Amino acid sequence: MLIKIKNKNDIYSSEITDQETFKQRREFIKQSGQFALAAAGTLAAPELLAGALPTPAPRAKIAGVTKGPFSTDQKPNKYKDITNYCNYYEFGTGKRDPAVNAHSLKTNPWQVAIEGEVEKPGVYNLEDILKPHDLEERIYRFRCVEAWSMVVPWVGFPLADLIKRFKPTSKAKYVEFQTLYDPENMPGQRRRILSWPYTEGLRMDEAMNPLTMMVVGLYGEVLPNQNGAPLRLIVPWKYGFKSIKSIAKIRFTEHQPTTAWNQSAPREYGFYSNVNPEVSHPRWSQAKERVLGSGFFAKKAETKIFNGYADEVASLYTGMDLRKFF
Numbered sequence: 001m002l003i004k005i006k007n008k009n010d011i012y013s014s015e016i017t018d019q020e021t022f023k024q025r026r027e028f029i030k031q032s033g034q035f036a037l038a039a040a041g042t043l044a045a046p047e048l049l050a051g052a053l054p055t056p057a058p059r060a061k062i063a064g065v066t067k068g069p070f071s072t073d074q075k076p077n078k079y080k081d082i083t084n085y086c087n088y089y090e091f092g093t094g095k096r097d098p099a100v101n102a103h104s105l106k107t108n109p110w111q112v113a114i115e116g117e118v119e120k121p122g123v124y125n126l127e128d129i130l131k132p133h134d135l136e137e138r139i140y141r142f143r144c145v146e147a148w149s150m151v152v153p154w155v156g157f158p159l160a161d162l163i164k165r166f167k168p169t170s171k172a173k174y175v176e177f178q179t180l181y182d183p184e185n186m187p188g189q190r191r192r193i194l195s196w197p198y199t200e201g202l203r204m205d206e207a208m209n210p211l212t213m214m215v216v217g218l219y220g221e222v223l224p225n226q227n228g229a230p231l232r233l234i235v236p237w238k239y240g241f242k243s244i245k246s247i248a249k250i251r252f253t254e255h256q257p258t259t260a261w262n263q264s265a266p267r268e269y270g271f272y273s274n275v276n277p278e279v280s281h282p283r284w285s286q287a288k289e290r291v292l293g294s295g296f297f298a299k300k301a302e303t304k305i306f307n308g309y310a311d312e313v314a315s316l317y318t319g320m321d322l323r324k325f326f
């Protein structure tokens with residue numbers, strides 16, 4: 001990721017690319033004068049380090065998980081890579097930082113506030129949020145805006161099923177999500193990297209699409225903190241930053257919500273953020289991706305429109321100019 005630094009006390013970042021050449025990175029280190037952050041950036045190739053990655057402690061197995069629809073037949077990435085190569089700025093901007101730091105997140109007890117244009121608002125215990133839902137495993141492709149991708153066996157259930165239970169009103173056109181705000185246990189929130197809490201949003205039809213998942217597990221086990229425990233979103237046809245972690249609030253709104261990355265860099269991160277090889281990020285192409293685990297020197301893969309999920313979601317955007325609504 002490319003981190004722009006104004007001065008020591010005013011650190012803000014734009015989403016970051018690890019597709020950059022090492023030369024650019026060195027240039028950036030020179031310019032930024034912040035070696036610590038830049039050094040974290042040089043760890044952006046887990047393949048090179050694979051041998052050195054710690055095996056994460058096993059988490060509790062989730063019982064009664066069935067095979068869900070929409071799974072890709074691509075081979076999932078290793079648990080080690082998925083849990084050691086994360087973006088979770090509340091725990092640091094380096095890919096390894098969340099694995100090292102996210103143990104300080106307290107996921108129990110956990111509550112989720114349901115707010116806004118909805119018939120059954122309230123603050124619900126996580127158990128009550130999860131109770132009625134059967135859990136399924138879906139192996140999804142996942143594409144970060146930084147032009148790397150991986151394949152992940154998530155455990156969860158369709159967001160649509162949860163939304164229906166709370167009965168949105170006819171005014172509910174969008175859904176906004178917020179991560180927990182807890183600067184004491186989330187050290188990144190003590191720095192002005194983004195405007196906290198991390199916020200994301202979907203149009204109602206995107207939220208109701210059967211691909212959109214509420215996720216509680218990974219590889220059949222309870223989700224590790226660094227991957228967004230205890231409850232996160234997964235929207236597989238959008239860039240990774242839409243898939244907000246550790247959700248503490250779900251708000252139904254009439255108007256399009258602001259999102260953390262759009263607020264921080266509106267020219268770079270739009271509301272829709274659909275994976276689209278034809279629409280470049282202002283600072284890099286989105287045409288190709290590096291598949292994690294394929295080796296740092298492996299040929300890059302072609303990025304597919306909607307991350308390969310066009311059959312399921314292209315119709316949501318009929319008539320929209322995807323360059324304008326990026």
Ligand SMILES: Nc1nc2c(c(=O)[nH]1)N[C@H]1C(S)=C(S)[C@@H](COP(=O)(O)O)O[C@H]1N2
Nearest residue numbers: 086087088089144179198227240241243245
């Ligand atoms: N709260 C929160 N959610 C977040 C992020 C974050 O920094 N904070 N990073 C996003 C980005 S940029 C990506 S690519 C994915 C990464 O998910 P993973 O670490 O489980 O692969 O989480 C997204 N959700």
Ligand SMILES: [Mo]
Nearest residue numbers: 144145240241
């Ligand atoms: Mo990302």
